[in-house]
Amino acid sequence: MDAIQALLSRASAAKLGEPAPSDENLDTILRCAMRAPDHGRLRPWRFLVIRGAGRRDFGDVLADSLRRQTPHASDDMLERERAKAMRAPLVVCVAAAVRHDSNIPRIEQILSAGAACENMMLAAYALGLGAMWKTGAAAYDDNVKIALGLTPADSIVGFIYVGTSSVPPKGQPQIDSATLVTSWPPVAS
Numbered sequence: 757m758d759a760i761q762a763l764l765s766r767a768s769a770a771k772l773g774e775p776a777p778s779d780e781n782l783d784t785i786l787r788c789a790m791r792a793p794d795h796g797r798l799r800p801w802r803f804l805v806i807r808g809a810g811r812r813d814f815g816d817v818l819a820d821s822l823r824r825q826t827p828h829a830s831d832d833m834l835e836r837e838r839a840k841a842m843r844a845p846l847v848v849c850v851a852a853a854v855r856h857d858s859n860i861p862r863i864e865q866i867l868s869a870g871a872a873c874e875n876m877m878l879a880a881y882a883l884g885l886g887a888m889w890k891t892g893a894a895a896y897d898d899n900v901k902i903a904l905g906l907t908p909a910d911s912i913v914g915f916i917y918v919g920t921s922s923v924p925p926k927g928q929p930q931i932d933s934a935t936l937v938t939s940w941p942p943v944a945s
């Protein structure tokens with residue numbers, strides 16, 4: 757797929773199912789992620805690939821997080837949280853392992869990890885796969901980071917769910933670019 761066409765038409769998948777990306781497609785998606793702009797070439801990204809039965813463990817981590825944050829969460833709420841891990845056959849947790857021994861600002865390292873997420877979204881789409889970028893409270897929970905082998909100093913920037921889109925993508929919203937794009941300095945009228 758042409759790059760501009762992919763950029764202009766990409767949409768999040770509304771629902772994902774099997775099959776999971778092949779190993780070859782996953783490798784392509786991750787290599788695209790690692791082409792994200794990266795000030796100082798710090799490679800501040802971490803990619804945790806969760807699939808198959810590993811998703812059940814991930815679901816338990818999500819449910820534990822909700823239980824800690826909402827002690828009165830009902831069994832239904834906990835089950836819904838656990839089920840999020842099964843939204844797709846494959847999930848990649850993308851984190852920024854911010855290097856504090858560098859003079860590159862923390863925000864730029866986190867932005868680089870966000871750019872890696874977007875590269876993954878676009879790569880999946882261009883390969884004919886579907887993807888969703890999710891965070892939620894769990895992404896900001898230190899206990900979740902530790903359970904996933906990260907440290908509290910790391911920032912989870914996305915859980916990228918990847919699979920096969922089982923419903924047509926949503927339509928593209930109209931965006932009034934005139935409210936978002938201006939010339940600077942303002943042109944005198």
Ligand SMILES: Cc1cc2nc3c(=O)[nH]c(=O)nc-3n(C[C@H](O)[C@H](O)[C@H](O)COP(=O)(O)O)c2cc1C
Pocket residue numbers: 766767768769888889890891892913914926
């Ligand atoms: C950092 C980040 C976190 C997000 N987290 C969530 C989330 O937790 N739940 C959700 O429904 N959408 C989340 N979104 C938004 C969706 O991924 C998606 O971009 C949005 O629904 C617009 O759909 P589109 O990608 O098809 O334009 C997040 C987006 C970003 C950039």
